[in-house]
Amino acid sequence: MTVTKKLLKGTDDLYEPDYQRNIYKILPTALRCMGRQVPLEDLFNFPEVRAHLERNDALGAKRVIVCLVDSLGVENIQNSQLSQLFRDTEGVTLSSTFPTITSSAVTSIHLGVPPTKHGIMGHRIYFQEYGAIVDTLRMAGEGVRIRDAIVTAGIDVRRLLWSKPVVDLLSQQLDSPVIHADGLPGHIAGTGLGHFFVDKPNIIPYADYVDAFGMARRLIDHYPRKPIFATLYFGIIDYLAHKYGPHSIEYREGCDVFLRQLRVFTERLTPAEAKDTTIIICADHGQTPVREEQRILLLKEELKEVKGTLIGPPGHSGRVMHFYCAGSNNRRRLKQWLKEQLEDKALLLETKEIAKARLLPGKLTRAVTGRLGDLLLICRDGVDVEVEQSYYQSEKERLLPKSRLVGHHGSLSADELYTPFLAFNARKLT
Numbered sequence: 461m462t463v464t465k466k467l468l469k470g471t472d473d474l475y476e477p478d479y480q481r482n483i484y485k486i487l488p489t490a491l492r493c494m495g496r497q498v499p500l501e502d503l504f505n506f507p508e509v510r511a512h513l514e515r516n517d518a519l520g521a522k523r524v525i526v527c528l529v530d531s532l533g534v535e536n537i538q539n540s541q542l543s544q545l546f547r548d549t550e551g552v553t554l555s556s557t558f559p560t561i562t563s564s565a566v567t568s569i570h571l572g573v574p575p576t577k578h579g580i581m582g583h584r585i586y587f588q589e590y591g592a593i594v595d596t597l598r599m600a601g602e603g604v605r606i607r608d609a610i611v612t613a614g615i616d617v618r619r620l621l622w623s624k625p626v627v628d629l630l631s632q633q634l635d636s637p638v639i640h641a642d643g644l645p646g647h648i649a650g651t652g653l654g655h656f657f658v659d660k661p662n663i664i665p666y667a668d669y670v671d672a673f674g675m676a677r678r679l680i681d682h683y684p685r686k687p688i689f690a691t692l693y694f695g696i697i698d699y700l701a702h703k704y705g706p707h708s709i710e711y712r713e714g715c716d717v718f719l720r721q722l723r724v725f726t727e728r729l730t731p732a733e734a735k736d737t738t739i740i741i742c743a744d745h746g747q748t749p750v751r752e753e754q755r756i757l758l759l760k761e762e763l764k765e766v767k768g769t770l771i772g773p774p775g776h777s778g779r780v781m782h783f784y785c786a787g788s789n790n791r792r793r794l795k796q797w798l799k800e801q802l803e804d805k806a807l808l809l810e811t812k813e814i815a816k817a818r819l820l821p822g823k824l825t826r827a828v829t830g831r832l833g834d835l836l837l838i839c840r841d842g843v844d845v846e847v848e849q850s851y852y853q854s855e856k857e858r859l860l861p862k863s864r865l866v867g868h869h870g871s872l873s874a875d876e877l878y879t880p881f882l883a884f885n886a887r888k889l890t
């Protein structure tokens with residue numbers, strides 16, 4: 461099945477997100493594979509998805525293990541063994557959200573609704589509640605180095621959400637409780653973005669793939685007769701894509717090692733255990749290569765020229781920038797100024813144009829645009845944008861030159877937007 465691939469008006473390289481066949485429906489779909497229904501949209505109304513689930517024996521499971529692999533784009537996995545599995549199982553292509561950034565996309569997956577319903581409209585965005593930009597991935601103020609600084613200050617960040625995590629709805633089904641586990645790399649478990657949707661008692665921390673699947677094995681050993689719903693998050697492929705690029709050998713290896721370890725896990729299951737276990741592989745977004753010569757660098761000195769047009773510093777979601785303007789005249793002035801700097805390397809869309817281009821579903825309320833920004837800079841193919849921070853810092857004392865990102869996401873190329881969804885019985889991998 462393919463999502464609706466519709467070019468964004470006026471471009472030949474960016475696409476409209478599809479909010480029908482969308483990643484935010486993954487967890488309700490996964491729960492339905494084990495006979496649990498929550499009052500949220502799932503993917504069962506698409507005959508192709510139903511056929512995929514039936515063909516691969518994914519329904520009627522006692523336990524479901526969702527592998528959420530950060531930056532696993534459909535276009536990115538082409539050279540890896542995952543593409544073979546995608547073909548063998550006749551995998552489904554889903555669309556990510558806008559922006560195609562972890563904070564918005566992973567929150568959409570965990571809350572089962574699109575960004576306009578949960579309120580996390582980007583990575584580093586403005587929250588009127590605090591009158592400041594918050595780095596939602598690190599839960600700290602812009603430029604604050606201490607991870608979780610906001611939470612440590614005693615602030616309940618869940619109050620920023622406009623809806624609840626999917627598993628909260630599940631815990632209301634008290635008649636036959638499901639064991640819910642949130643598998644996360646130890647260095648981020650219980651911190652950062654997870655404060656929005658991860659409950660500490662449910663965390664299973666791990667070091668790498670081997671440990672992750674070892675912990676999943678331990679979970680089954682400990683609760684052999686209980687229904688289990690586990691989400692295992694993997695961030696290493698995102699890291700590799702940023703550092704070496706989504707078409708690199710390192711990226712492909714990241715995918716292949718993941719699949720190998722998943723296979724080791726399924727082969728260790730007894731035939732009875734395997735029969736009752738459904739595996740889901742999915743992602744938040746993909747990544748696209750960026751070209752050094754196409755980089756947009758906004759210098760702080762230059763930005764001072766238009767500082768008066770903004771109510772605060774701009775927000776940032778990878779290849780997207782969020783501008784919060786002080787009135788429509790200032791927005792027009794800023795747009796004109798940015799246009800002169802950008803030379804067609806990026807789109808500049810105002811609220812009305814964002815709605816018209818259907819980058820987000822539903823109405824763009826004041827609450828939404830207050831966080832999203834009322835002027836967005838959206839990078840074209842191969843372009844990245846950064847605001848000068850320590851651009852002129854000496855690199856002489858380093859053993860190796862500081863590496864710049866060669867892969868990135870946030871914008872709307874096919875690489876970033878389209879993600880794989882595979883659901884299959886564990887026996888398929890043995």
Ligand SMILES: [Zn+2]
Pocket residue numbers: 530531561562563698744745
């Ligand atoms: Zn991500």
